[in-house]
Amino acid sequence: MTDDMQAWVGRTETVTDTISARQVRQLAATLERPAPAAALPPLWHWIGWQYETPHSGLGPDGHTKRGGFLPPVPLERRMWAGGRLRFEGQLTQDEPLIRRSEILKVSEKTGATGQMVFVTVGHSITGKAGRVEEEQDIVYVALPTRYTPPPPQPAPPDPDWQETLQADAICLFRFSALTFNAHRIHYDLPYAQQVEHYPGLVTHGPLQAMALLTAAIARQGGKMPAAYRYRGVRPAIAGALTLAAWGDTLATVNDEGLQCMTAEVTWCT
Numbered sequence: 001m002t003d004d005m006q007a008w009v010g011r012t013e014t015v016t017d018t019i020s021a022r023q024v025r026q027l028a029a030t031l032e033r034p035a036p037a038a039a040l041p042p043l044w045h046w047i048g049w050q051y052e053t054p055h056s057g058l059g060p061d062g063h064t065k066r067g068g069f070l071p072p073v074p075l076e077r078r079m080w081a082g083g084r085l086r087f088e089g090q091l092t093q094d095e096p097l098i099r100r101s102e103i104l105k106v107s108e109k110t111g112a113t114g115q116m117v118f119v120t121v122g123h124s125i126t127g128k129a130g131r132v133e134e135e136q137d138i139v140y141v142a143l144p145t146r147y148t149p150p151p152p153q154p155a156p157p158d159p160d161w162q163e164t165l166q167a168d169a170i171c172l173f174r175f176s177a178l179t180f181n182a183h184r185i186h187y188d189l190p191y192a193q194q195v196e197h198y199p200g201l202v203t204h205g206p207l208q209a210m211a212l213l214t215a216a217i218a219r220q221g222g223k224m225p226a227a228y229r230y231r232g233v234r235p236a237i238a239g240a241l242t243l244a245a246w247g248d249t250l251a252t253v254n255d256e257g258l259q260c261m262t263a264e265v266t267w268c269t
Contacts, residue, residue, distance in 0.1 A: 005071040005072075005073065008070070008071035009105065009106055014099070015098075017049045019045065019097065024036065030171060030178065031165075039092055040090065040091040041214060042214075042228065043209060048097060051064050052180070061183060061185075063182070071106060075116075076142060077142065078138060078183075079140075083136040083137060084135045084227070084228070084229045085132060085227065086227045087130075087131075088133075089130035089131060090130040091125065098126050099125045102122045103119065105119070106120075113142075116139055116141050119140070121138065122134065143197070150233065150234050152258045162242050164243070167236065167240070169187070169201055172186045172187060172201055173186075175206075189201055202236065203238055205232050208252045208260065208261040211241075211243055212230070212243055212261070216265055219245070227266040228263065228265050230263035234254070234258055236252055236261065237254070248264055249264055250264070
């Protein structure tokens with residue numbers, strides 16, 4: 001399959017966007033955090049550069065139809081699997097931000113759920129006084145006939161700190177609206193359960209990664225990260241999630257005590 005997809009490797013696009021103070025205030029309200037005055041907190045750039053696809057250009061899952069910038073992988077289920085970022089300086093609100101993106105890699109693997117195709121996308125985001133270098137891993141798999149959870153990864157005991165993220169249906173809907181993300185697993189319960197066979201609505205990977213890092217920065221008294229990496233290990237079904245940390249290792253933890261996303265932060269010295 002990926003032989004046909006290799007033509008997409010090296011494909012680039014460059015787009016400019018401005019993330020407004022209003023968008024930042026709305027995201028702060030969704031995360032229940034104080035709205036920053038001018039800075040754009042790390043990862044909050046994810047509310048920019050959304051594809052403004054007409055309704056007729058969406059696929060049955062709510063994503064833009066395949067074959068544009070991203071390769072036309074024929075597997076139906078798409079997930080944001082993880083990523084890595086490096087931060088220099090700081091981006092700010094209401095300034096033009098330039099994002100150059102490139103398809104870095106397309107690879108095929110076979111796992112417990114069958115065939116998987118991984119697409120790695122690189123992004124370089126620049127502003128007047130800040131820069132973010134980022135890689136995102138997107139994975140495609142076939143739609144299952146039933147829900148098969150991945151092997152459980154219990155959270156370690158005795159976190160250094162923990163707090164609750166109320167990732168209920170309302171929170172997921174607001175985050176989808178802020179990011180112009182029409183993927184139906186986040187707000188359309190019949191679709192999530194009957195078509196993609198999840199137990200319930202699925203909490204966005206970016207929401208988990210962003211909530212973890214934002215909480216960690218607050219615990220550090222506003223100290224800025226130099227690098228951040230995160231990986232989804234289990235679908236987080238809508239509901240209360242625990243944000244927890246063991247040193248510089250972070251995780252979202254569901255009500256069964258299982259890790260849903262793991263992350264690691266490196267702080268600026």
